[in-house]
Amino acid sequence: GKAGYDWFMLKEIDEQPQAVADTLLGRLGNRGEIVLDEVRISDEDLRGITKIFVIACGTAYHAGLIAKYAIEHWTRIPVEVELASEFRYRDPVLDRSTLVVVISQSGETMDTLMALRHAKEQQARVLAICNANGSTIPRESDAVLYTRAGPEVAVASTKGFLTQVVACYLVGLFLAQVRGLKYEDEVAAVVAELRKLPDQVREVLAGMDEVRELGRSLATESTLLFLGRHVGYPVALEGALKLKELAYIHAEGFAAGELKHGSIALIGDGTPVVVIAPSPHGRESLHGKVVSNIQEVRARGARTIVIAEEGDDDVLPYADHVIRVPRTPTLLAPVVTTVPLQILACEIADTRGLDVDMPRNLAKSVTVE
Ligand code: F6R
16 A cells, blocks of 8 residues: 555655665675676676667666766766667667667566567677566566566656666676776775665655645646756656656756757746756866856746755855755766655646546556557
C-alpha cells in the first residue's frame, strides 16, 4: 500500500535514499574500486570497445543523456545516446566492438527491446540497466546491471530514474577501471563521492516543504521552462517531462546555451523559468554561464526558480526562489538536482486535483509501439 502517503509517487520519492544505497550495495570495493561481477563481458572485450550506444525511452533516455557526459569523461570512449524508437528504424553503424547499453525500468518496453535485438543482430555486446528482475530486456542481453530500486508503482518514474543514473556512473567507472585509462585515479575519488549520495538525497528531501509551497503557487501557470547546461540539461528535460505527464502543463527543457537561438522569445512577464545551476566548485566557466543565463531571462521578465548548491550566492541577485542542494562533483549533481523537480511536479499536479499516480493516457509499461 501507500504506507500513509497520499500518492505512491511521494512514497517512491522518499524511498530514493535507500534505493540509491541499494544500487551501490556491494558494488563499491574497499580500495575504492568498482565491483561489477554481474557484467559478464570479458575484460578483453571491454578493453576492445571503441564506441558505446546508450538506448532508452522517456525518462530512461534522460538517464542515458547524463551517462554520456560521465562515461566519455571517465573512459574517453565516444558515446551516442539515442531514443530506442529512432535507433531501431534507422541504420546505425555498430559492430563487435560496440557496447550497447539499454536502460529500462520495466525491462519490457517494446521499442527498447526491438532496439536491443537490432543491436544483437549486428554482433554488438548488450548490457542492460534494468529494475524489474527477470524481465525480457535483461533476459535477452549479454549482461545486466540491476538497479534494485524495488517495485515502482506510480506511472511517473522517480526512484527508477535516480537509480538508473547511479547505475550508469558505475558502468562508466567500471569501464575506466578495466581499461586503465587516463582517469583511473579519479575512480577512487568518485567512489568516495558516490558513497555520500544516499545521505545527500536524504538531505534534499528534508528541505522539501518550501518546494511544495512553491509548487502550490505555480499550479495555475500555463507554461514552465527548464534550463540547464552540461548534466543540468538532461535534468531540465526530466523536470519538464515530469510536469507534462503529471500536471498536463506545457513545459519544455532547454540547453541554456540554445536560448538565444529562438526559445528566449517565449519568455514574457512572469514566465516561470526553472534553472539548474552547476556547482561553483566545478568548471568555473560553466557556472558563470548559467548565472548569466539566469540574469538574461530575469531581465526579460521571467520569474526565476534556481536550483543551486549550498553556499552558491552568485545566483542570489537573479533568483526569485532558490532551492538548495548539497555540494557534489558536477557529474554526480543530477542525483540531487532532480529530486526537487519531482516534488515540484507532484505538488503542482496534486494542487490541480489530478491523479498523480495514474496520469491520463499513460501506462506504466509501454509494451506496444
Ligand atoms: C516517465 C516515464 C516514462 C518511462 C519510459 C521508459 O516518468 O516513466 O517516460 O521512462 O516509458 O520506460 P522503461 O524504463 O520501463 O523502459
